Amino acid sequence: MGVYLLGSSYYPEWWPEEEWKRDFAKMAALGLNAVRMGEFAWSWYEPREGEFHFEAMRRAVALAAEEGIVTLMCTTTAVCPPWLYQKYPEVKGGNDHGLYGFGGRKGNCLSSDVFLEYARKITEEQAKVFANDKNVVGWQLDNEPGFPFVCYDPCCEKKFRKWLERRYGTIEALNRAWFTMMWSNVYNSFDEIRLPVNAAEGGWSPGMKLDYRRFFSDNFNNLLSEEARIIRAQGSKQFIFTNWPGANWSVSCEDAMSYLDYSAWDNYVSVPVNDDYHVQLRSSMEHDLCRRLSNGKQRFLIAEQCAAPHANAAPEAVRAQTWLDVAHGAFGNIFFEFRVPTGGVEQNYHSILNADGTYNRCEPVIRKLAADLKAHYSLLDGAETVSPAAAVYSYQNSWATPGWVVDGPYDEDFFEAHGGFKNALRQNMDVIFPSDDFSKYKLVVAPNLMILSDEERARLEQYVRDGGVLVINPVADTRGESNLIREARVPALFDGQCGAHSVASVSSADMAKQQSAAGERVSVRFNDGEEYDVAGTLYELAVEDDAEVFAEYTCGRLKGKAAGVVKRIGRGALVLYASDARNYRYYEALARVANRFAEIPPLLDAPDGxxxxxxxxxxxxxxxxxxxxxxxxxxxxxxxxxxxxxxxxxxxxxxxxxxxxxxxxxxx
Amino acid sequence: MGVYLLGSSYYPEWWPEEEWKRDFAKMAALGLNAVRMGEFAWSWYEPREGEFHFEAMRRAVALAAEEGIVTLMCTTTAVCPPWLYQKYPEVKGGNDHGLYGFGGRKGNCLSSDVFLEYARKITEEQAKVFANDKNVVGWQLDNEPGFPFVCYDPCCEKKFRKWLERRYGTIEALNRAWFTMMWSNVYNSFDEIRLPVNAAEGGWSPGMKLDYRRFFSDNFNNLLSEEARIIRAQGSKQFIFTNWPGANWSVSCEDAMSYLDYSAWDNYVSVPVNDDYHVQLRSSMEHDLCRRLSNGKQRFLIAEQCAAPHANAAPEAVRAQTWLDVAHGAFGNIFFEFRVPTGGVEQNYHSILNADGTYNRCEPVIRKLAADLKAHYSLLDGAETVSPAAAVYSYQNSWATPGWVVDGPYDEDFFEAHGGFKNALRQNMDVIFPSDDFSKYKLVVAPNLMILSDEERARLEQYVRDGGVLVINPVADTRGESNLIREARVPALFDGQCGAHSVASVSSADMAKQQSAAGERVSVRFNDGEEYDVAGTLYELAVEDDAEVFAEYTCGRLKGKAAGVVKRIGRGALVLYASDARNYRYYEALARVANRFAEIPPLLDAPDGxxxxxxxxxxxxxxxxxxxxxxxxxxxxxxxxxxxxxxxxxxxxxxxxxxxxxxxxxxx
Amino acid sequence: MGVYLLGSSYYPEWWPEEEWKRDFAKMAALGLNAVRMGEFAWSWYEPREGEFHFEAMRRAVALAAEEGIVTLMCTTTAVCPPWLYQKYPEVKGGNDHGLYGFGGRKGNCLSSDVFLEYARKITEEQAKVFANDKNVVGWQLDNEPGFPFVCYDPCCEKKFRKWLERRYGTIEALNRAWFTMMWSNVYNSFDEIRLPVNAAEGGWSPGMKLDYRRFFSDNFNNLLSEEARIIRAQGSKQFIFTNWPGANWSVSCEDAMSYLDYSAWDNYVSVPVNDDYHVQLRSSMEHDLCRRLSNGKQRFLIAEQCAAPHANAAPEAVRAQTWLDVAHGAFGNIFFEFRVPTGGVEQNYHSILNADGTYNRCEPVIRKLAADLKAHYSLLDGAETVSPAAAVYSYQNSWATPGWVVDGPYDEDFFEAHGGFKNALRQNMDVIFPSDDFSKYKLVVAPNLMILSDEERARLEQYVRDGGVLVINPVADTRGESNLIREARVPALFDGQCGAHSVASVSSADMAKQQSAAGERVSVRFNDGEEYDVAGTLYELAVEDDAEVFAEYTCGRLKGKAAGVVKRIGRGALVLYASDARNYRYYEALARVANRFAEIPPLLDAPDGxxxxxxxxxxxxxxxxxxxxxxxxxxxxxxxxxxxxxxxxxxxxxxxxxxxxxxxxxxx
Incomplete structure (x- = not known):
């Protein structure tokens, strides 16, 4: 497009129509050129069943266009109007307290055929109106798919059974995958399966939990892909995306590539405060993942970004954050939001306009940002990111690890590892999937890559033999697709010949508790003498003769024992680190070890931060x-x-x- | 009456009748002259439907009278007997786990017509017996109205819809008030409204939450006013009160003034331990509020007070606490309780009698207290409290602030502000409502006075112009009656010309986290150099030229920026403080700033404590x-x-x- | 038997039959001679209703025997197969969130006649096959009875009413026991009683709570005794036990003695790490209790013990822990478990075999352990423990104390007291019940012995008069069997003449909070100057003239006041300590005070640890x-x-x- 989309969300349905023009004019005056509208507007469009009203939104789109502002249009299915719930209670999902009450958002049951039918209908009517509107440049499907993480209701139970039947074919296959012989959970038919709600002692099997995640993800992708199909069926040439609430979460964005043009995410990581830029590393990780997800286009959108930092952050932080987005491949930013909502759950949200209608204190910063982007973004438009290193992310592994509901330990360690490597190398990083081609990278870090298919394992091993530097920890390749343990050494990659294997493990929490009296840090000391706190599971290693130990533990019975080894394999090297760390400084040290073999030069000689x-x-x-x-x-x-x-x-x-x-x- | 009511609760239904006389005699021997009886006694009075038995209680009242002890009689509707629940399950309310099981107390559904009917009947029968008993001097309605804070059940859902229909008239008006266009919650009819239980993502709108609080409060007042009507209909001249569990809570005691003679509360604030008298400031606040609530009579009752402090407190604390009650306007104290309950939920409660029937260790203290009051209380009976300063309390504001279930931040800050001002001024304080006449006060502090009607705003402004000193924070006047944000400056009072307005804000928790590495306190330094920790929200101020800055922040980006300003307006002064503090020492400092203008002298030159x-x-x-x-x-x-x-x-x-x-x- | 049973659990149903032989051979090669099988195998035995298949398990037992390994066979009723739940939903119990979903284990409703009928049937079929198998030496009933602590469902509600009717005869008797006159909970019939779920304000009465515990315990014992009956009815001479998850918990193991041959428990206390052996004291307590529970046989089984300590513990810890078991009377240890479960809830559990089928790092330690036991255990087989001191444990008291769900304060203090006394005396300790004969002990410690029958009180008093040394705290003898307070001095033993009585109390938490500003420890100083932190409730004592104070408080208003007294009574001595302590060092000091009178010599002069x-x-x-x-x-x-x-x-x-x-x- 050549033009950076710098804009804001706006909800015309909240405000008197006579105020729209003034609001769009204020956007334009600030330098904004895009607006996102229509999210959650189902009640506005279809106030009563079958009565569709898109005229007002058409007028809003046209008014914006008059101010030089293009529209990103949203589908409305992250909510449902009361009349639909009243008529068909089944359209609401539930959590482990039971069915949701009415109110809030995103509690719709995605398994309900009734909901899906009405969602299709409203989307189709909306698409008819806007799919060929030249002022509408793109579509956002739904809103932050993935929330609220669970959907426990009778419709889901039925569809989960059908989903399982499709996946496994026979109940015997499911019994094997879920290891149901433990505790006499052996099913005779798919009808005997219940949703994982209110467990008695022990809870649900890892196989079942992973499959529930997969089903949940598929359910969302099913709804969204249907919406994309409906829009395109109307001849739309507009780009289609959705605003992931973080792309490493509860819905597989990898699967969503089949129907989305671009990926987008809602960048609510905090802006820099003081000299702590930890969260900026997190946004880098999301950016790199979204770039991978954008179907080869090497660019992505920030669908929501905070319109004003809080009082302890400088207004300039808004500009710094936006340029970080651009640096990783963003082609647009939508600020959330333009005008203070006077009521509703998001009442009083940070907005570009203050409650009295004046611009917020970031006005000069946003003006400068808009001006710079207008002047220079065309240089970057269509540019590519070339990365010498990559971090491997896997939805299956994330879902297979307990604690996924917010940020499971898998995601947390992935983020710290990505950030640590990127920061130490002063380089671009890609985020890639286990099924991707590794050969173009000098260095690949793959934290907690527990589940691996045979084909993926073979390619990883070949990558090292061909000269790649691979960084793993002991859980690598220890489980199969159904989350079943491999009966093999830990780690199992390279037939268990990874330079070392695990002979025992202890949680860092236990270690910390046990060594607190001795005042010992739960940490690892690298050969250069630097010491870093670690977390998660600590593995005791049996080291092979031809491996080089690069770090040792500092505490308890593990004190002085190997905490990491490197082994040359073929023309490459395998770096095995023996403990996780919720700490990017540790991963920086690991990156320096790995880079002794990969020899990646920095982009720039830049100081920390x-x-x-x-x-x-x-x-x-x-x-x-x-x-x-x-x-x-x-x-x-x-x-x-x-x-x-x-x-x-x-x-x-x-x-x-x-x-x-x-x-x-x-x-x- | 001339006589101070010093007594205890007593439950004759728990004990063999032959022991009553001994117990009343022990009360009298200690100097007690009142007893509260009958709370929760429904099962005793009406063991089976329609069989009423008040003879035993009549004998108990008479026996007490023989020992010179007058009775405060209670209605029984804070519980219901099993036979009623068995016959009509709808009489039980529910919480967000579902309907209450049977047991405990105060889980009765106040929306159930069946419950209300049976409650009326038992109250009427009881009133017939005791409304003209000369030994019964007063009535307590129910018990601690407000608990258990929610009532989620089908009867309440239906009544909530009716209540909303009465309040709003049309569903369109409700949609506007609740801002339902956000997230497509636009209702087509009142029947579509559900109780706010088990929210999906996001939760309930501020408008709905505030209305649920109002409905909940009205429900309680409806029951209690009906009981008062029934008692008076029997010709009772006895005074009527109820024992609020704190008067600043979930039921509007302001509304309850229409049917109560006096206000009363259960003073379970701890007794003084060491030199920490913080909780005594809390009891002062409740006292001052209860005095306001007593229908112009300037006096109130302590319906329950702990009969024995724990072992880390001196017995003398009981006397000190009671004189604090008297000092603020109490005309009676009922100790809870006389005799150790041997079973039931309150088993082993602190009592005047030990388990072996001897007096507890406070005996000499209570004797002295009783003797002093007997000798001298007549001097104070009917006396008035004249206060030069007042603190403004608002039920609507308390309910509009998240966290109300126990003590929301509104109540917490109100308490600290009231206590800080009272303590700094060494003066009487009144607690008043936004609708009250301010003109008789030299100084008025109104923390977090977010919701204000047009008329109230006008009077507040006039108060300052006429010479009053008003102390507010930035949220003052920023919302309307439906909890909708005003599209105006923050604060909105005086057309946003309050000496400063807010340009940004940050929570103290975020600030503390961000500045912890730098070791900075989240605090405010007054011009005299004293520094106080603050809490809640910190506002960044844009200061007007004619305002005087009296304090500045000490941390983060706000360091050195204005944390409070004073502006002369008309003949008065407006003091705007920019952050809350759960800390009365901060409010003491604020009081000293405000008193530079109000010039209120202390009652006495007394040291701290x-x-x-x-x-x-x-x-x-x-x-x-x-x-x-x-x-x-x-x-x-x-x-x-x-x-x-x-x-x-x-x-x-x-x-x-x-x-x-x-x-x-x-x-x- | 002469041979120590050293073995492992094994689940043949999880593995291909062709691998069994190899696995049993690996057990034997390590020196193991026993295997526990069949736990949770219902689905394997009865895959569809009425189709019984025990052939495979017969082959497994025979294969084990070929390797010289005897079998402990388990009944299967801690789970139920999906077909049973599908056909009769009532077989599942519930918790306070509602009925359990399907999955996990141990959520079966023990009140359901349907469940009991099917449980009987599978057990009978199983008993027919194995009750006379000479390779099966013993039976484990069910698994870890007691979990999941509650069972709230309609079947339980009905049976609870019947249980209460049997216990009380009349509803009037129940009303008295539960003190239902408090809060109008007076029942007119047993049908009005509901399970204690979702309380409104206040909760359930102590009488009801204790009875629910008793009912819950009886329910479990009912199922287990029936299973024992069924096995014996088939002519079994094998010994019968169950694996308590700790014997001081939610099911009365004392009652279970009527149908079990031996007691057993699952010893999952951690192995020694560093020099902290606190948890080994806990296992000693369980051992001593289990020895008491083994029907006079003075020996017991460890039904589960961790097969591998975590990486911060040395492999030798496995051996040390096992010898501790032997030292207290164990005649066998079953390691949990032999082979890593590849799926299911217990996926990846510590096992004797690593995932790759090699032995874990404890191999040499277990070999040595097996060899030593093989060579020398016959010396100890049938030996007796003779203890000069005992600690009194009471299920009623444990259940009467709030917090029982995991470890209530009663159990916690009991464990610390037992351990402290054992450790200080360097002697054997017995754990006994209030109904036991005390006369053979020189010293008896009875922490928190609140509930006591008249007969038990009389024997305790006589024990002291006859020369015994009894250690109690103020709650001793303050409640009757229905959990009702005695109207007597605290403590009530010896007519309240215990050397001191309580005049007030304070929780240690309140004390700690109140004295934190002064930097005071909440502790007690013994006359030798040593100071120990205390916890729970602190009692203020009124000391009798003839008592000797041996310790004083160090904090708050209690500073310098008596924290413990000794009184000579008859030929014995009564030691009254005035505060609990979750701290065995405190109880060591107490033991030293008591041993001045008991004069028990140590077994050995051994250092701490x-x-x-x-x-x-x-x-x-x-x-x-x-x-x-x-x-x-x-x-x-x-x-x-x-x-x-x-x-x-x-x-x-x-x-x-x-x-x-x-x-x-x-x-x-």
Whole structure:
């Protein structure tokens, strides 16, 4: 498109129509060029069954266009109007307290045929009106799919049985997969299966839990893909996305690639405060994952981003965060939201307009941001990210690990590992899937890659033999697709010849409790003497003769024992670290160990807190450095660059203010 | 009456009738002159449907009278007998786990017509027997109305819809008030409304939550007012009250003034331990509120007070606490309870009698208390409290703030603010409502006065212009009656010209987390250099030119920025403080700032921990100073006083022992 | 039997039959001689209603026997197969969230006649097959009876009413016992009683709660006794036990003695880590209780013990723990479990075999353990434990104390008291019941012995008068069988003449909070100057003239006041301690005070951390000292002993390595 979509969400249905024009004008005056509308508007469109009213929204779209603002249109199925619930109570899902009461949002049962039918109907009517509207450039499906994480109701129970029957064919196959012979849970038919609600002692089997996650994910993808089909059936050429509430969560965004044009996520990570940029690493991870998810287009959207940081953060943080988005491949940002909601659950949400209609304190920052993007984004539009390193993410593994409801330990460690490697390497990182091609990376980190198919294992092993550097921990390859333990060494990769294998383990919590009296940290010391706190499970290793120990434990009976080994395999190297850490500093140290073999140079010589990325287009390379700290930083350039925002040559020592941004063109 | 009602609760139905006489005699021997009986006695009175038995209670009342003890009689509707539940399950309410099981108390559904009918019947039968009994001086309605805070059951759902229909008239009006266009919650009819139970993602709208609170409160007042009507219909001249479990809670005691003679509350704040008298400030607040609630009579009852402090508190604490009650306007105290319950949920409760029937260790203290009150209370009976300052309490605001179920942040800050102002001023404080006349106060503090009607706003503004000193924070006047945000500056009072307005905010929890690494306190420094921890929301202020900054923040990006301003308006002053504090010491500092303008002199020059009050009667002024600490204190009198308890003149430096009391008459 | 049963659990139904032989051979190769099988195997035996298949299990038993391994057979009723639940939903119990979903284990309703009928049927069919199998030496009934602690469902409600009717005869008797006159809970018939689920304000009466516990316990014992009857009816001579999940819990193991041959428990206390042996004291307590429960046989079984300690513990810990079991009277240990479960809820459980089929790291330790037991256990087989001291445990008291669901405060204090006394005395301890004969003990400690029958009180008093030393706290004898308070002094024993009585109390939590500003520990100082933290309730004592104060409080208003007294009564002594302590060091100090009167000599002069026991057989005394610490210890012998494991004489100073064991024969 060439133009960066910088905009805001807006809910015309909340406000008197006579105020819309003023609001759109205020958007335009600030430099915004896009608006997202229609999310949750089902009641507005269809106030009573079968009575469809899209005229008002058409007028809103047209009014926005008059101010030079294009529209991202939303489907409405993350809510349902009271008349539908009143007529068909089955359209509501439930949690472990029972069926949801009416109110809130996103409690609709995605298994209910009634709900699906009405959702199809409203989407189709809406698509008829807007699928060919030139002022509507894209569609958002639903809202933050995945919430509220569970759906326990009679419709889901029935569909879960059918889903299982399709997956397993016979009940015997399911019994094997779920290991139901334990505790006499052997089913004679699919009809005997109940949803995993209110367990007696012990709970549900790992196989069942993983399958429930898969079913839940499929249910969402089923609804969304149907909506995409309906819109396209009306001849729409608009791009289609949905706003994931984090793309590493309860719905497989990997599966969603089959029907979405782009990926998008709601970037509510906090803005930088003081000099702590930890959450910016998290947004980097989501960005890199979303870039992977955008069907090869190497770009993605920020569907929601906070319109105003809280009072302990500087307004400049909004600009820094947005440039971080751009640096990773964003082609648009929608601020949430434009005008303070006076009522409803999100009453008083941070908005671009204050309650009295004046702009919030970020006004000058957003103006500058809009102006810079308008002037220079075309350079980056269509650019690619080339990464020498990647982190492997796996939905199956995330779902197979307890605690997934918010951020399970899998996701937490994945985020810290990705961030640690990216930060240590000062480089672009890709996030990839186990089924992806690894061969183009010098270094691949794959935390907690427990579940692996035979084919995936073979490719991983080949990657190392061919010269790749692979970083794993002991759980790698220890389970099959049904979440069943492999009867093999831990880790099982390379036939258990990974430089070391696990002979025992202890949780870091137990270790901490037991060693607290001795005042010992639960940590690992690398050979350079640096010590890092670790977490999760600590594995005791039996080290092979040809492996090199690069770190040791510091506590308890494990003190002085190996906490990580490297083994050369073929032309590559395998790095095995023996404990997780909810701590990106630990993964930075691990990255330095791995990079002794991968030898990836940094993009820039930047101090800690400056996040560096590059984008390539038409043979040119653009470096983007964002100072995520509030204090100034100094870069050291190894040659002259062209500073795009300031339009001047730079070289040598370059100062970058707190929360400021450098967009530089490399000489090609 | 002239006589202070000092008594105890007693449950004759628990004990063999032959022991009653001994128990009443033991009460009398200690100096008690009142007993509260009949609470929860429905099963005793009506063991089977329609069989009424009041003879035993009549005998109990008569026996007490023989010992010189008058009776406070209770209605019984805080429980219901098993036969009623068995016959009509609908009489039980429910919570978010479903309908209550049988057992406990106070789970009766107040919307059930069946329950109301049976409650009316038992009350009427009881009233017929006791409404004209000269030994019964007053009636307590029900027990601790408000518990258990919610009532979720089918009867309540139906009545809630009717209540809403009466309130709003049309469903369109409700939709506007609840802002239902957000998330497609637009109702087509009142029948579509469900109780706020088991929310899906997001929860219930602020408008709905506030209305549920109002409905809940009205439901209780409906039952209680009906009981009062029934008693009076029998010709009763006895006074009627109920024992609020704290008067600032889930039922509007303001509304209850229409049918109650007096207000009363159950004073279970802890007795003073060590030198910490924080909870005594809480009881002062409840006292001041109850005095306001007593229909202009300037006096109230303590319906329950702990009969024995725990082993870490001195027995003298019982006396100190009771004199604090008297100082604020109590005309009676009922100790809970007389005799140790041998079974039931309240088994082993602190009682005046030990398990072996001997008096507990407070015996000498209670004897002295009884003797002093007998000798001197007549001086104070009918006296008035004259306060130069007031704190504004609002049920609507309390209910509109999340967290109300126990003590929401509104109530917590109200309590700390009231206590801080009272303590700093060493003066009487009134608690008043937004609809009250402010003109008689020199100083009014109105914490978190978010919801304000147009008329109330006008009077508040006039109060300042006419010379009043008003203390507010930024949320003042930012919402309307339906809990909808005003589209105006924050705060909105005085057209947003309050000396400053808010441009951003941050929660103190976020601030604390972010600044913990830097070791910064989340606090505010006043111009005198004193620093106080703050809590809740911190507002960043844009200060007007004509305002004076009196305090600044000490942490994070807010460090050095204004945390409070004063602005002269008309002949008065407006004090705007920019953060809450769950900390009365902060409000003391605020009171000193405000008092620079109000210039209220102290009642007495008393050191910290001595709580001073005054009562006026027949032109005389009585000062009451209670040392709430365990250690001695010294007062400095500016002239001679007459020490009523010791019957001597005092002047100059006066020592007051730990937990001791001074009742002094001013020379008129 | 002469042979120690050292074995493992094994689930043949989980594995291909062709692998069984290899697995049994691996057991035998390690030195194991027993296997426990069939737990939870209902689905395997009866895959469809009425189709019984025991052939496979018969083959498994025979295969094990071929390797010299005897079988402990389990009944299967801790689970139920899906077809049974599908046909009769009533077989599932419920908790306070409603009926259990299907899955997990142990959620079967023990009140359901349908469940009981099917449980009887499967047990009978199983008994027909195995009751006379010579390779099956014993039967385990069900699994860990007691979990999941509650059973709330319609069948239980009906049976609870019947149970109450049998207990009380008339509803009037129940009303008295439950003190239902409080809060108008007076029942007119047993049909009005509901299960204690979802209380309104206040909850359930202590009488009801205790009766629900009793009913729950009886329900379990009913099922288990029926299973024992069925097995014996088939002519079985095999011993019968069940694996209590701790014998001091939710089912009365005392009642279970009527149908069990032996007691057994699942010893999952952690193995020793560092030098902390606190949990080993807990296992000692369970051992001593189980010895009492084994119907006079003075021996018991460890039905489950962890097969591998975690990585922070040394493998030797397995051996130390097992010898501790033996020292207290175990005649067998079953490790849980042999082979890693690849799926199901207990996926990946610690097992003797690693996932790859190799032995775990404890292999050499288990080999040595097996060899030692094979060589020497016959000396101890049939031996007796003779204890000079005992601790009194009472199921009624445990159930009468709030918090029982996991470990209530009663059980927690009992465990610490038992451990402290055992440790201080360096002696055997018995655990006994209030109805037992005390006369053979020099010292009896009876923590929190609140509920006591008249007969029990009389015997306790006589015990002291006859020369015994009794240790109690103030709650002793303050309640009757229905959990009703006695109207008497606290404590009520000896007519309230216990050297002191309570005049007030305070919770240690309140005390800690109130004194935290002063930096005071909530503790007690003994006359020797040593200070110990205390917990629970602190009682203020009024001390009698003839009592000796042995400790005082250190904090708050109680500072310097008596915290414990001793009084000589008859030829004995009564020790009254005034506060609980979740701290065995405190009880050690108490034991030293009490032992001034009891004068019990230690078994051995052993340093802290070495747990000493003795066993007697055929006139010989065997001393067993287990070093529960990781560091070496030194014993001082007062004469020569014969070291059985090393087969040599020892005397004087004897070193015992960390986690090592000394089995020594005394010269007779």
């Amino acid at each position: 400056v996040i560096v990325s590059s984008r390539q287009k038409d043979g040119e390379t653009y470096l983007i450095a964002v100072n995520a700290k509030n204090s100034p930083a100094e870069l050291t350039l190894d040659g002259p660059l062209f500073d795009v925002l300031r339009q001047c040559e730079i070289s040598g020592k370059v100062r970058i203010d707190g929360l400021d941004v450098l967009l530089a063109k490399k000489r090609s | 001595v709580i001073v009050s005054s009562r006026q009667k027949d032109g005389e002024t009585y000062l009451i100073a209670v040392n709430a600490k365990n250690s001695p204190a010294e007062l400095t009198l500016d002239g001679p006083l007459f020490d009523v308890l010791r019957q001597c003149e005092i002047s100059g430096k006066v020592r007051i022992d730990g937990l001791d009391v001074l009742l002094a008459k001013k020379r008129s | 070495v747990i000493v026991s003795s066993r007697q057989k055929d006139g010989e005394t065997y001393l067993i000292a287990v070093n529960a610490k990781n560091s070496p210890a030194e014993l001082t012998l007062d004469g020569p002993l014969f070291d059985v494991l090393r087969q040599c004489e020892i005397s004087g100073k004897v070193r015992i390595d960390g986690l090592d064991v000394l089995l020594a024969k005394k010269r007779s």
